[in-house]
Amino acid sequence: MTDEFALTDIPGVGAATAEKLAAAGYSTLMSIAVATPAELVEAAGVSESAARKMINFSRDKLEMGFESGEEVLKKRARVEKIPTGSTAFDTLLNGGFETGSISEVFGEFGSGKTQLAHILTVNVQKMDPENYVVYIDTENTFRPERIIELAKAAGLDPEQVLKHIMVARAYNSDHQMLLAEKVEDLAVKQGLKVKLVVVDSLTAHFRAEFIGRGTLADRQQKLNKHMHTLMKLADKLNACVLVTNQVMAKPDTFFGDPTQAIGGHIVAHASTFRIYLRKGKKGSRVAKLIDSPNLPEGEAAFMVTTGGLKDLK
Ligand code: GTP
Ligand code: MG
Numbered sequence: 001m002t003d004e005f006a007l008t009d010i011p012g013v014g015a016a017t018a019e020k021l022a023a024a025g026y027s028t029l030m031s032i033a034v035a036t037p038a039e040l041v042e043a044a045g046v047s048e049s050a051a052r053k054m055i056n057f058s059r060d061k062l063e064m065g066f067e068s069g070e071e072v073l074k075k076r077a078r079v080e081k082i083p084t085g086s087t088a089f090d091t092l093l094n095g096g097f098e099t100g101s102i103s104e105v106f107g108e109f110g111s112g113k114t115q116l117a118h119i120l121t122v123n124v125q126k127m128d129p130e131n132y133v134v135y136i137d138t139e140n141t142f143r144p145e146r147i148i149e150l151a152k153a154a155g156l157d158p159e160q161v162l163k164h165i166m167v168a169r170a171y172n173s174d175h176q177m178l179l180a181e182k183v184e185d186l187a188v189k190q191g192l193k194v195k196l197v198v199v200d201s202l203t204a205h206f207r208a209e210f211i212g213r214g215t216l217a218d219r220q221q222k223l224n225k226h227m228h229t230l231m232k233l234a235d236k237l238n239a240c241v242l243v244t245n246q247v248m249a250k251p252d253t254f255f256g257d258p259t260q261a262i263g264g265h266i267v268a269h270a271s272t273f274r275i276y277l278r279k280g281k282k283g284s285r286v287a288k289l290i291d292s293p294n295l296p297e298g299e300a301a302f303m304v305t306t307g308g309l310k311d312l313k
Contacts, residue, residue: 005029010057012050020044023217025224025266033058039265075100078238082124082196084116085309086302092289093273096123099195099240102230102270104202106245106261107277112285113244114141115304116277117198120242122150122308124196125161131195134183138170138204153307166192173205173222180229187237194237199230202243203262220266227270243271284312 007018007027024043026032032040032054040051067075081096090096097103097120105113121133135142144162151161166186170176180199187194203223210219234241245261261267261274268274273292280286280301288299303310 005061007032010054012046012053017044017046023221025217025220027221027224029058029062031224033062034269080127080195080238080240082120082127082240084302085119085123085307086300086311088300088311089287089302089309092287092295092298092300094295097240097242098273099234099238101234101272102227102241102243103273103275104243104245104261104267104271105275105277106247108247108279111277111279112304113277114139114200116309117200117242117244118143118146119150119308120196120240121165121198122147122154122156122161124240125151125164126154126156128193128195129156129160129164130193131164132187132192133165133196133198134186134194135165135167135198136170136176136179136200137167138176138199138201140169141200142167149306150308170205173209173226176205177222177226177229180226180233183233184236194239197230197233197237197239197241199241199243201246202226202267203245207246207262220264223263224266224270227266231270243267 007013007021007029008015010029010032013021021027021032021040021044026035026040026043035055037048037051037055040046040054041048044051046054078100080099081090081093082099083090083096084093105116107113117135121135124131124133147162147165148158151158168179170179176199180197183194183197186192206219206223210216230241230243233239245263245267247261261276268291274290276288276290278286278288284301284303286299286301289295289297291297301312303312
């Protein structure tokens with residue numbers, strides 16, 4: 001792909017505009033090509049017609065790579081689905097969490113994001129004991145004891161399951177980004193069949209480090225780069241990339257749920273599946289599917305139990 005272009009190669013984009021764009025996470029032609037005019041207007045303070053021209057130029061420059069529908073279908077055929085253990089949740093996802101793309105799970109503390117990550121870590125190995133999991137743990141909440149419990153319930157050998165999980169603690173956002181960049185190498189050099197990459201939490205370090213620094217744009221730029229690394233990983237390894245994300249209060253919302261995911265459009269755009277988790281009645285959890293490309297929006301309720309996810313009775 002020809003991403004060698006500098007932003008200033010786009011007609012009408014001078015150094016100042018290029019800087020603003022890059023600061024907002026639009027640092028490559030590709031990111032401009034897939035942006036909407038409104039987003040660029042907001043990011044760089046350019047007029048809407050200028051934004052349109054920038055987008056059109058970027059689209060022309062990049063061979064946007066047409067594939068026949070048949071080829072796409074072939075690629076889709078290699079998609080595997082990791083079941084959750086709850087029929088309702090699986091039905092919502094048309095079978096489970098897909099390989100080959102990023103799924104974002106967001107929700108408030110205690111909504112079950114880390115539990116879900118543990119459960120998928122075991123379930124992906126139930127599909128094939130040769131499958132490996134890379135678990136990037138930013139909050140020190142990975143628990144081998146919990147894996148053992150879940151593995152036993154799934155009828156797997158807990159020792160084998162633990163052996164197939166490569167855990168890395170990420171101490172800050174730079175470390176986290178570096179770890180993600182190393183995954184492909186790890187998989188290829190060691191010949192590991194990595195089918196699931198967990199990043200729990202995707203945004204906690206970014207959020208903590210950039211708080212109050214007035215540099216939201218820097219944060220978004222780094223987050224954008226990180227998401228691109230993860231996207232490539234999902235595609236190249238045909239792995240499911242599961243990222244968790246917290247929510248923040250959205251004070252201007254009067255109707256509906258007054259929360260939104262951290263990371264804004266950058267995380268949302270990079271994720272193919274977005275699932276909002278919340279606490280339901282009597283200790284249950286509710287998953288809501290949000291802007292999926294090929295599935296209807298909907299909700300599923302389930303319980304987190306010792307043995308994994310279960311449907312409500
Ligand atoms: P944050 O990381 O704080 O944002 O929360 P989270 O969304 O990751 O929440 P987490 O997955 O840690 O969910 C915590 C909830 O899962 C608890 O309130 C429990 O209800 C449930 N839970 C945690 N551990 C277990 C366990 O070992 N067995 C069972 N049955 N439930 C558990
Ligand atoms: Mg958690």
